[in-house]
Structures are given as C-alpha cells and as structure tokens.
Amino acid sequence: MASDPTTLRKRENTRARLLDAAEEIMITKGIGAARIDDVVRAAGFSRGAFYSNYSSMDALMIDLINSRSERITARATEAFDAIDGQPNVDAVMRAIETFRPEAQRMNIMAMEFDLYRMRHPEFAKELGTKSLGEHSTLDSFIQGLAARLLERMGRRPTIPIPTISRLLGVFYMDSLIDRSGAGDDATPFMRTVIEAVLVAFSQPVSPGDACTAGVRNGDSSCPADDLASLLTSFGPVATPPDPRSASGARPGTTPLPRGPGAEGETGPAGTGPQSSDETKAATESSAARASGDETSAT
Structure with missing residues (x-):
C-alpha cells in the first residue's frame, strides 16, 4: 500500500538522493546542462525510479529549489x-x-x-x-x-x-x-x-x-x-579608515572652518558654502572695516 510506513520511507529516501544528485549537478554544470540520466546515475537509480517521483527534469528542479x-x-x-x-x-x-x-x-x-x-x-x-x-x-x-x-x-x-x-x-x-x-x-x-x-x-x-x-x-x-x-x-x-586628511577635509578640497557661525560653512543669510576665495575676500573686507572704525574712533 502507498500509505505503508516502509514504502513511504523508501520513497522519501529515493527522493532525497535524487535531490542531492540534482543539486550537485546544478551547481557544477548548471540547470541547462542537467539531464535525467546524469541524475539517476549519480543517485544510483534507474530512470524508473526517477519517473516514479517526478514527471520531468523541470519538476525535479522546482522541488530542489523549494x-x-x-x-x-x-x-x-x-x-x-x-x-x-x-x-x-x-x-x-x-x-x-x-x-x-x-x-x-x-x-x-x-x-x-x-x-x-x-x-x-x-x-x-x-x-x-x-x-x-x-x-x-x-x-x-x-x-x-x-x-x-x-x-x-x-x-x-x-x-x-x-x-x-x-x-x-x-x-x-x-x-x-x-x-x-x-x-x-x-x-x-x-x-x-x-x-x-x-x-x-x-x-x-x-x-x-x-x-x-x-x-x-x-x-x-x-x-x-x-x-x-x-x-x-x-x-x-x-x-x-577615514579617507579625509588630518584637517578633516576630503582630499582635493579646501578645509572649511568648523563651529557655530563659521563663515566658511555658510555664506550670508544662509546662501550656502563659500569658496576659499570668497572666504579670503570676506576676511580682508572685515579687516578693512575694522581698520576704518579704529581710524574714526581716534
């Protein structure tokens, strides 16, 4: 009888060996090169044992993946x-x-x-x-x-x-x-x-x-x-490892001042990052204004 425990165990063992053989063939040769004869030969069975478990090679491969x-x-x-x-x-x-x-x-x-x-x-x-x-x-x-x-x-x-x-x-x-x-x-x-x-x-x-x-x-x-x-x-x-230099700037870039309100990080009124030339110009302008204020004060 199909429901007999011994028969079921034997069928399960046959299926497991077919799956093991198919796995090795799929990994080494690829699914396109896999053949039923290769599987039954590796598993030690006849084609009859194969067809008693699977209707085709495709059916075996689906069962293998799942x-x-x-x-x-x-x-x-x-x-x-x-x-x-x-x-x-x-x-x-x-x-x-x-x-x-x-x-x-x-x-x-x-x-x-x-x-x-x-x-x-x-x-x-x-x-x-x-x-x-x-x-x-x-x-x-x-x-x-x-x-x-x-x-x-x-x-x-x-x-x-x-x-x-x-x-x-x-x-x-x-x-x-x-x-x-x-x-x-x-x-x-x-x-x-x-x-x-x-x-x-x-x-x-x-x-x-x-x-x-x-x-x-x-x-x-x-x-x-x-x-x-x-x-x-x-x-x-x-x-x-941090690819940045010791100053904190990435290679090929000008180090920007860090800290709250640093002009090098953002321009006036949040206009965005300033270039090194813009930063230098702003610094010189500030120095000039400061010098003028001191002259006026005297």
Missing part, C-alpha cells in the same frame, strides 16, 4: 533563535557564518534557476506562481528575521519591513558571490550593511532613547553626525 529554501530557512532560524538577550552586530554575524556554506550553494542554484526562467519564457509561463516558491520562502524569512531583530533591539522600522528585508537580501547574496570565488572576506562588508540598514531605517521605540544611544536617526537635536556615532547602539565595532 526544498533547499526550506532547509536554509530552518538553519538560519535556528541560528538566530540561539542569540541570547538583545542582539548586536557581532551576534548577528556569528549566526550568519553558521549557514554561509549552505547559503552560497543556495545562491548558485537560485541564480541558475532565474537564468533558466529568463532564457525559457515558456517554462516561466508554465510554472506560474510556482516559480516564486524559493523567493517567497526566503523573502518571508528575511522579513520575519528583520522584524524580530528590530523588536529585540527595541527599535521600530521607519520604512516598510519588506523594503528592509529586500535590501539585506540583495547585499547578502552579493557578498556570497564575492566570497565564493576570489577568497575575499565579505564579513566587514556585511557588517557595514547590517549596521547601516537596520539602524538607518529604524528608530528607538522610546523617542527619548535616540540620543542617549548615540543614534541620530535623522533627528537634528541629536549631535551624532558620522557613521561611527550612528552605529553606537550596536556596541563596539571596527570603524573603517
């Missing part, structure tokens, strides 16, 4: 749920590292699948909403993760959570591509992205906590005006 999406979602959920207390960037980065190898493989398969759909419009049309399976699963997970992280940090989003999750997802997938071949460490990049996105597009649940946490959040009453201060609420982080 099953791997569910797997990595479960792994990531477990990793983030294990974070104790209020999460910070270090804890988030450690959690991400635990499933990075699976994420890299998933990213390759997702790109292969997307390219296949783009090159075969009839395939995408036939699939309909099924083709969104892996994206809807991962998108839903990232949205839920971003919402939970912000809640545990005592912050609320200032833009829709789906937008935040899409930003995080795009940058994360990009970091996987950079690291998968060149051997570059994408951790600093992802740290900056997580800090910037989660903090820049959220604010403390309690408005009074904004400045005490050292986070500006667009509030002019809060003194923080650089990235390091913006990210203070996450705890100590490594600040990237």
Whole structure:
C-alpha cells in the first residue's frame, strides 16, 4: 500500500538522493546542462525510479529549489533563535557564518534557476506562481528575521519591513558571490550593511532613547553626525579608515572652518558654502572695516 510506513520511507529516501544528485549537478554544470540520466546515475537509480517521483527534469528542479529554501530557512532560524538577550552586530554575524556554506550553494542554484526562467519564457509561463516558491520562502524569512531583530533591539522600522528585508537580501547574496570565488572576506562588508540598514531605517521605540544611544536617526537635536556615532547602539565595532586628511577635509578640497557661525560653512543669510576665495575676500573686507572704525574712533 502507498500509505505503508516502509514504502513511504523508501520513497522519501529515493527522493532525497535524487535531490542531492540534482543539486550537485546544478551547481557544477548548471540547470541547462542537467539531464535525467546524469541524475539517476549519480543517485544510483534507474530512470524508473526517477519517473516514479517526478514527471520531468523541470519538476525535479522546482522541488530542489523549494526544498533547499526550506532547509536554509530552518538553519538560519535556528541560528538566530540561539542569540541570547538583545542582539548586536557581532551576534548577528556569528549566526550568519553558521549557514554561509549552505547559503552560497543556495545562491548558485537560485541564480541558475532565474537564468533558466529568463532564457525559457515558456517554462516561466508554465510554472506560474510556482516559480516564486524559493523567493517567497526566503523573502518571508528575511522579513520575519528583520522584524524580530528590530523588536529585540527595541527599535521600530521607519520604512516598510519588506523594503528592509529586500535590501539585506540583495547585499547578502552579493557578498556570497564575492566570497565564493576570489577568497575575499565579505564579513566587514556585511557588517557595514547590517549596521547601516537596520539602524538607518529604524528608530528607538522610546523617542527619548535616540540620543542617549548615540543614534541620530535623522533627528537634528541629536549631535551624532558620522557613521561611527550612528552605529553606537550596536556596541563596539571596527570603524573603517577615514579617507579625509588630518584637517578633516576630503582630499582635493579646501578645509572649511568648523563651529557655530563659521563663515566658511555658510555664506550670508544662509546662501550656502563659500569658496576659499570668497572666504579670503570676506576676511580682508572685515579687516578693512575694522581698520576704518579704529581710524574714526581716534
């Protein structure tokens, strides 16, 4: 009987081995080069075993993408749920590292699948909403993760959570591509992205906590005006080297005076930044007026 436990376990084992074989072929050869004979040979089965589980290679690939999406979602959920207390960037980065190898493989398969759909419009049309399976699963997970992280940090989003999750997802997938071949460490990049996105597009649940946490959040009453201060609420982080010179000006620019009311920052009546020539002229004019006043006084 089809419902017999032994039969069900055997069928599930066959399916798992077919999926494992298909995954390896998709990653090494690409979905366009994958053939049923390659899959059954790698899995150690006959074509009959294949057709008892799948009607076509396309059906197998759809099942592969969706099953791997569910797997990595479960792994990531477990990793983030294990974070104790209020999460910070270090804890988030450690959690991400635990499933990075699976994420890299998933990213390759997702790109292969997307390219296949783009090159075969009839395939995408036939699939309909099924083709969104892996994206809807991962998108839903990232949205839920971003919402939970912000809640545990005592912050609320200032833009829709789906937008935040899409930003995080795009940058994360990009970091996987950079690291998968060149051997570059994408951790600093992802740290900056997580800090910037989660903090820049959220604010403390309690408005009074904004400045005490050292986070500006667009509030002019809060003194923080650089990235390091913006990210203070996450705890100590490594600040990237400042490309500016010792005077504080970026290379190739004239240093501007700092401080309240400095003429070098804004022109008269808020007309905007003055050039160095304008600043020099204003200084000479002021000196001339002062000299004239002293002459009159005598």
